[in-house]
Amino acid sequence: MAVTIKDVAQRVGKSVTTVSRALHGYDDVSEETRTLVEKVAEEMGYRPNTLAQRLQKRTTDTLGLVLPTFGPRFSDPFFSEFLAGIGNKAADFGYDLLVSTQPPGEREMHAYKQAVESRRVDGFVVVRTRMNDERINYLRGIDFPFVAFGRTHGELDFPFVDEDSQHGMRLMAQHIIQQGFHRVACIAPEPDLMFAKYRLDGFREGLAEAGGSLEDRYLKYSDLTQRGGYEKANELLAMDEPPTAIAACNDLMAFGAIRAAHEQGLAIGEEIAITGFDDIPMSEHFHPPLTTVNQPIYEIGGRVCEMLIHHIQGKPLEEEQVILKPSLVLRESTGVETEEDI
Amino acid sequence: MAVTIKDVAQRVGKSVTTVSRALHGYDDVSEETRTLVEKVAEEMGYRPNTLAQRLQKRTTDTLGLVLPTFGPRFSDPFFSEFLAGIGNKAADFGYDLLVSTQPPGEREMHAYKQAVESRRVDGFVVVRTRMNDERINYLRGIDFPFVAFGRTHGELDFPFVDEDSQHGMRLMAQHIIQQGFHRVACIAPEPDLMFAKYRLDGFREGLAEAGGSLEDRYLKYSDLTQRGGYEKANELLAMDEPPTAIAACNDLMAFGAIRAAHEQGLAIGEEIAITGFDDIPMSEHFHPPLTTVNQPIYEIGGRVCEMLIHHIQGKPLEEEQVILKPSLVLRESTGVETEEDI
DNA sequence: AGTATATTCCAAAACGTTTTGGGAGTCAAA
């Protein structure tokens, strides 16, 4: 059907070898035949068959990304932005991006193993790391290229990009106290997620440094959804002595908490402070605009992707392990009045 | 490095052919050798090389999806849910999903053409169709398999799934009028998007049927982001005679409009009604909860994917063109008090 | 003239599969 290199060779009256070498700029082919080959290939609409090229070069030029989804209504703006960051960078380098969606667990691991064993990808981007991360253990065990977004507990002898969310949450705690909110609660995700630990630790440190503390009764665990944040915030607000500040560990849960506070008729930013983490685009446009910790998700995606490609190509990485300093974004949900930075 | 079928063949003392046929359940191989082959293959950890298989079978077992992104901060919850729908269904059928992200235009078309010409995918999911859709023209022109989410203007001789958003917006218009809001505005996306036409047409029809109309000054065009909705709503609310209802053509823009109304101190659902379209998970948890038109995004993704796979495999489609009836989700942003459906 | 050196080319192997088109052996029926 399609035009193959053999067809081109026949047409120019040269061997397949010569055509291939002409097209790849080898210098053992005369200027004359090179231009002829190029012309004919162009005319015939020759496009190399990627599969054949990849088989021969023993490389897939493909990156793998397994998105950890929870339930069908997977709808985390965080991931679409991260995906765009990876995807665009991958395209720049001529790599394909193979995406699959699996909830953490057996099927997820199966997706990784299958991709590795049947040689579908050259490397992985591992996202949302966990305390003891089976994906990373596996990939490290077989020495398969990957770069993680996030760290793990224990040995950190693999390449990653992470934000210093411990520091971010420390700043956030201090900000909350400074704004005059003293009964402070936190909604954290399942503690198996690595960033949960960092954010919670940082939050505790920040409170301690500002002379406060996080009481056990004010610590709630939830999934990372709005619904989860809503439910846990409702529990908190129904207590005898409800908190006057709720720090959620991501923006989505903060949105849920805001809704709960609204329903209780609380003036957010005055009677209660609510904070998030991530600074997804929506947080600026929420009512009220959300105080949160900025995470340059798109850039991180690009960075991770670039590191992975270098890794695959055996190029040395100038920085194997990147930790970014976060910055606070202060908005009305903690009582800060601002003309929003546009 | 990795175990090939040749290694297995050598080990069992049979030909490569026999091993291949044993592993694929052909009946011209004895029960004895079959079990032996299976055992040895298992022991040696043999996994067929996908690339080689695909080259030989002249198929890629891969679906293409090019997400139309606008700018780096691409963060549309709509797409992550749609992606999950496609991804999970593709996995069920053993297909890979190749994702790239490109803004509409030249680079986008290049992504399609490259994937087709270098034979990287067996078919495409085309999302967010446009009036005169170059992607569809191209794919149809070369008779390449695809299924669209959405229709186009003109001939509809290709497989698609779409929601009858015309009907949805008709219902919405009537609901708004019924709730007693009469100065009605609309924020629509660039008219090149096909669903913009349907939604706007439907909205006009609904208003007409309820004895109203959409004045030109109350029609604003925007991108599909929150920021856009916010800006256009501000323009509307700054008019001498501002509208008392704003129907946005997606939830994200509605969120932006809500923020604008909040900032004007308007009581949403009472002094002004605001509506969206899509019913992304967040719309239930917004403040106030958003009246919108439900679109089963995850299911549509799965449906489109399944249709595409059938198409690729040459199986007849029971339904080539699917149009789903939408349903209104009434919430507080139009003054409806509900115990939310959980 | 003979030898080295460029220059230009290509046959064949390789990547790892699946499929094609038989072949050899056994057994029962003619």
Add this chain to the structure above:
DNA sequence: TTTGACTCCCAAAACGTTTTGGAATATACT
């Protein structure tokens, strides 16, 4: 004993590339 059917097997071709390891010719230098 031949014939036909059946069972089990396999060499070789094919998929479409790239790379290896020369070969052939022309040119330049002793």
